[in-house]
Amino acid sequence: MADTDVLVVGAGMAGLAAADRLVARGRRVVIVEARDRLGGRIHTTHAPELASPVELGAEFVHGRPAELVALIEALGLTLVAVPERHRRGPGRPPLPDLRRSLARLLEAGDASHDRPVAELLDETRGTGEPGEVEAVARYLEGFHAADLSLLGSRSLAENENAGAEDGEDVHRIREGYGALIERFVARIDPARCEIRLGQRVTALHWGPREVRSAVRTGNGRTEVTARQAVVTLPLPVLCELVEATGPDAIDPAPPQWQTALRTLRMGSAHRAVLGFDRRWWAPDGENGPSFVHGGAEAFPVWWTALPSHEALLTGWTGGPRAAALSGQPEGVMLRAALESLASVFRRDVAELRSALRLAYTHDWTADPLSRGAYSYGGVGAIEARELLARPVGGTVVLAGEAVARKGRNATVHGALASGREAADTLFAS
Template sequence: MSDTSEHIVIVGAGAAGLMAARELGSAGKRVTILEARERCGGRIHPLPASSFGYPADGGAEFVHGEAPVTRGLAREAGLTVRPIGGAQWSFDGTDFSRENPRDPYDDQLHAVVKDLTDDLTVADFLRRHFAGPEYARLRHAVERMVEGYDAADPERASTLALRDEWMNDGHAKSARIDGGYGGLIDFLAAGCHKSGVAIRFGAVVSAIEDSDGRLTVRGADGAVHVCDRVIVTVPLPLLREIALPAAARAKAAAADDIGFGNVIKILLRFKRPWWRERGGLADMLFLLSDETIPVWWTRQPDQHPVLTGWFGGPRTAELSHLDPQGLIESGLDSLAAIFGRPRETIAQDLIAASAVNWAHDPFARGAYSWATLRTRTAQERLARADGLVLFSGEALYRGRDMGTVEAALASGLETAGMILQG
């Protein structure tokens, strides 16, 4: 028999919100999702297959690590999770190399980080253990990885939180879902509809009020939803924009101890994969450089002639003045510098392009979270099931791959479980 006596409002139809809603709805709860956008998915942002020749991802793209919840959901949806393949190349301004700049120091780095017991920021870790001029390349490589891969600030990021990633070298065990993450979102949304969950688009939440144990959720458009519980799944910067009851506001203050980083992502589709014509680069998956758009990847092992540019971390602020077209131009400039080809020649081959600076997205204000020295304590506080307003999302995940879709799905699942066990 359905339990429709308790009404739960979920703020946000991203991965965490949809996962929690599907669980609660299938358990018979009455659930309403309020989503500010006109689509589900949040920072999962499918792009039209007509533009890129396949359903490209303007937001989250890779499946990182073991990702048991993601892989389980993909199996349930009949979607294939395919390992990525290919080589990582580096460009030092002159030459291409398959050697990671960290490689000569990896044994030393692993030995020091393995024995670390007290946490310290990445910048302090490098200053303490690798201060000499002979370690300049290592420091540069580690800082670039922390900024680019984790979208984090080395002066604030936790070394212990990144230890596993360093020991396993970042891109190990990465995969993609055939058809992109959009298929997973469609499956979750369909599951929500099937179990009676109401999804309201264009619903920007401005306030949550507590009155005698009942909650009132107010929309910026004047809409009012009365409910028994609220699960807030918005990205961390948006927590400050929702007026909360006193107890929930005190709890949400812990979010200041969790890092939140930005990413600029640029997708360029060409007539042909011209980069493969350069000797040795036919197997290129990732390409690292110090250009303005420093990281590029291909669709390996797929043959789509698409290059994706990536720029993460605090330094993305340097490009905050650029609109999407300006970012695309910057990407073309970076490719011209890396490959030593005239920019006009590269631009002539361009068929489709898309660029997003996630800091400019009003309902994201950035890309994903990362751990500071105080993050684990903050997460434990925020993820607790005390009170009528609960928090969920990738930033609250206490496992290894924080900031990922897996983290969002697992957090949504955990929050729903706490309510159902309640």
Template sequence: MGYSPTLRGTSVIVAGAGLAGLTAARELQRRGARVTVVEARDRLGGRVWTRREGFAEGQHAEAGGDMIDPDQEAIRRLAKDLGLTLSPILRGGFAFARQAARAPVVTRASEAGGLWAELAQAAEPWVRTHRLNERRWDGPIARQLAEQSVADWLDSIGANRQLRARLNGMRGFFLADPEHLSLLALVDQLSTESSALDHFYRIEGGNDRLATALAGTLHQPVQLKTMVRAVAAHRGKVRVTLRGRDGQSHMIADAVVLALPATMVRRLAFTPPLPPPQHQAFQDLQYGSATKTLLQFDRRFWRRAGNPLAYGTDLPIGAIWDGNEEQRGRSGILALLAGGSASRDTKQLLTQGGAEAVVRWLKWLGATKALLRASCRISWEDDPLVRGGYAVFQAGYDPEQRAWLSRPHGRILFAGEHTSLRWQGYMNGAVESGLRVAEEVTVLLAKAHRPSPGVAR
């Protein structure tokens, strides 16, 4: 696709080399801007992190973003554009395993779809109202929904045990317990028209290839181990204070894109300060706890004819799925994602009994027949550069704050998963926010460079 170089002669700093920042950087460069990307870590990708070390047979699995939904067009197009292949995975979708006295009771994917329908039906009056409000996050309807927790709502409708278990199982999706999650977040999710989730994709060779390929298109290599500390308006430009390997330095550009989690934005010094409601929006946004455990076994015991490859569960180990079905080898990796309080439970299991204590919770899947070859655990709430898995809208969150997360502050612009309306919490949301912010910069800078009417040329 040909871009007119409307940004020729301009310079932009992009902070954060996750999918949002790298997508924005590539787009801005395509429009002619001189782009510098700075990243605090010593690697690219942020919350997209493919783990390879320690796994036998050259296998790998994802410690962060893993599944790409069929209707996530922006990320699928981007992957294709960069010459990457998407492998179809988890055909049949997610079954549901509910804790019971002896062994979990499994509801097959087709019936689990029925459980989803049951949830949608129970929430239908609220879904209808939210749609009438055109899914807006402002006004009295949104506020009333946001004040209640999902647990309050379950009590109010006298929900049965199955429905409660199901919502506990969604900790692996929302990264929050029903007691914390706002009803608005759930109803908003139920109000979207998604295609049937009976299959997903991941990128052949590892999702981190997306980040590497994006960075490979940039003229200037990403400056790793470089942290943004402060951002200031400076004579019609922006001045960014950085802390890197060689101490503190400054950089001046026409605009800066902060593609950082809100938990990091709120630690920056802004001159002039952000407007009070925007400052508050960044302060108040919470991130959910998320522990991902990757377990490599000498054989793929969970693969039996007719058995699901993925399970939502209300177990302390969280959701479970085949983490590398597209890869060769006799070994196989199970990926476990424990969100909300399950993250704490999983960490406790690991501290007290090591990976074997987690494997004990997989007996019902046939884990006793296999040998654990390698394991790896990542708790994102303990990662100092994000402090959680992704943004969570908790009960009591003021929904009107959401719009402030993506609002430019002069020539300081914002991107990242948390700024996406349709795909918050997804890699696709990060990519779409990168495309959106590049467009915003283009409008802003191209306009600034255009002679105003009445001025002689």
């Protein structure tokens, strides 16, 4: 007899969403999570000096995605609106309206013909305002964490449509994203859901109505058997298990997964959270800027903690620039961040260093349990995600941000929806 009804691999938002739904419908669940904490790419920390939480993974709620907003409200958490005023650093030409410019370029370049976004941008170069295409390219690399020679134009258009449907406003969770995970887990009945932390699934063997998983624990190996499984592994970790030929593999690897997974890409992004002795960017207690954009810096975009007046600045880099920084020691990453900040705000780096009190970063690309920040779709990704959302043999189903559909990949709300959908699919199959 199987150990449990459903094995859920991974305890990020997708895994917890699947478990919550399965348990609510009477299934027994075992969640196996390789980290010694819950949440995956939601990772909130707290500094004693700060009232606000520090987000090392997801930070914003983009728009008002209905399922996520309902969950946040049901768990008694508070959404705080982030003023989204974008501007260039001092002494630089003004920033175009990036969303409007992007919409124009997608239309001018016929995004419905699926091809790399870099190609589409090349064709439209020279149209519009001087520097507009370059500014849009920088924005896309940063926001989508994407290499534009790989990002597919239809996937991008789908992401943009999802953004328009969910709304353009931006919020944070006052208590931090980590509180969402804590309260979400607390509502899952522990009598029906066992969570095993610090245990890594190294192989999945499955057949009709049975899944056997090999699991590496802190002091050896074990096995978990189940009637069905929801697999929420981050994209590169999943691809490795699907393509492996040795004992550490998904066996049998559905051939349609291999082709479909190749159209999806994992993006690189880094954030550096820097705490200062005072809000030097907003003297005299003013609000000051919210988002400030530079140019060629390693960390070209910076945002403040507004509406909070905490003396915090967050630097962001995504795409090839972020990939180039990955694997560097934390000190090198933070030095690059401080130098970028000095360049974007036209400040003296030594002066900034002496005012610096706290610094946080996390290299998600070097992290073996994510191997990137979040995914983006290549050419053909929309059809591939449709295929990947189908269960295999009624036994195994994929979930997680990378397979989230309707343009919601790369987000917490996409992971939530995909976990719930995976649970529903297992019921139906």
